[in-house]
Amino acid sequence: MTDARVTDAARAAALDAADPLAAHRDRFVGAETPLVYFDGNSLGRPLRATADRLAGFVGGEWGGRLIRGWDEGWMDLPLTVGDRIGAALVGAAPGQALVGDSTTVLLYKLARAAVDHQQRVDPTRTEIVVGDDDFPTDRYLAESIAAERGMRLRWLAMDQAGGVDADQLRAAVGPETALVLLSHVAYRSAYLTDGAALTAVAHDAGAMVLWDLSHSVGSVPVDLDGWGADLAVGCSYKYLNGGPGAPAFGYVAARHHDTLTQPVTGWIGHADPFAMGPGYTPATGVRRFLSGTPPVLGMLAMQDMLDLLEEVGIAAVRTKSLALTAYAVELADAWLAPLGATVASPRDPELRGGHVTVHHPRMREVTAALWARDVIPDYRDPGGLRLGLSPLSTSFAEVHAGLEAVRAELAARA
């Protein structure tokens, strides 16, 4: 594997030449510059089409139609965009997905709805199961919901270079488990867990599962209906390129619509918002999980990425993602391992999501130096350099140039 050919720039050029999705990269703003972007798993690049959509919206729908826009589609956007994400990316039949709130707020709403329901049915279900190295928002919410409800947390010990598997979950769930909160792709290691298997393990114990899809949606195929999932939430500003702070999407399986009640009971989730009457009566269907006025501006950019993802198909996106991460692992082995760095992501492609993390004690300084030279990965303590390889906007040549820069910065500190 340390054959010189692995690291040849000509190899990157050949991989790009053979990549059926290569041409789509030019649709992204900045693709023409030498900047290397390795953080599409944190903030996706904008599509060029988005500049036109935003300008058109200000001049047309917003500036021209004004408040009539609410009756001309804006009010339904949370559900229509949700259905597109559901169909193209996460395996959800229509009527089960929505867009709105931040990921954090939507996770809170759905987790609270789930534990409230579970405790109504069986007050002895007093535990929430969550990974001890899961994304902070997920852990903090589990803690605060447990405190609000007088529940306990059961922490799953997570390996920083791995994630939670079915056997580990099986050992943690039981008759006291109300809810399992899990990331499909671990934000640190990119460990890709088996959604169907872990959902089944939780269900066998009578627990509900809330999947955090923030690092999967748009990069890894997800099959929520096929898994028999209960609930899911994901980010739209990562692999869905919705722009900074774009609203989250959520999924509630149809079988739960009539039994779950979410805690943020705003007027938009009411059965008849414009009656403006006394008392809260939830809407039917997934609409009851909405709370306030739909974030219409925030849903514009993601529609351009959805256009592209629908055109390409998530299976082809995953194929390219696997090729990109495999190439990054090869280059890390050839160039960075001799300098003391280690790959802290699964080597088995079946267990790897869309990014690759490389550990070295000096990666914090290396990341700062890389940013200064227009190579943009991100850094996660302790010592983790994350290479987020957004499949449609990242080329093999970019991976080559970026890893070569990491090698140079590490070598300068050896």
Ligand SMILES: *Cc1c(COP(=O)(O)O)cnc(C)c1O
């Ligand atoms: C990015 C991310 C979030 C972000 O939540 P926000 O409310 O959008 O800040 C939550 N969970 C996971 C697993 C993430 O990767």
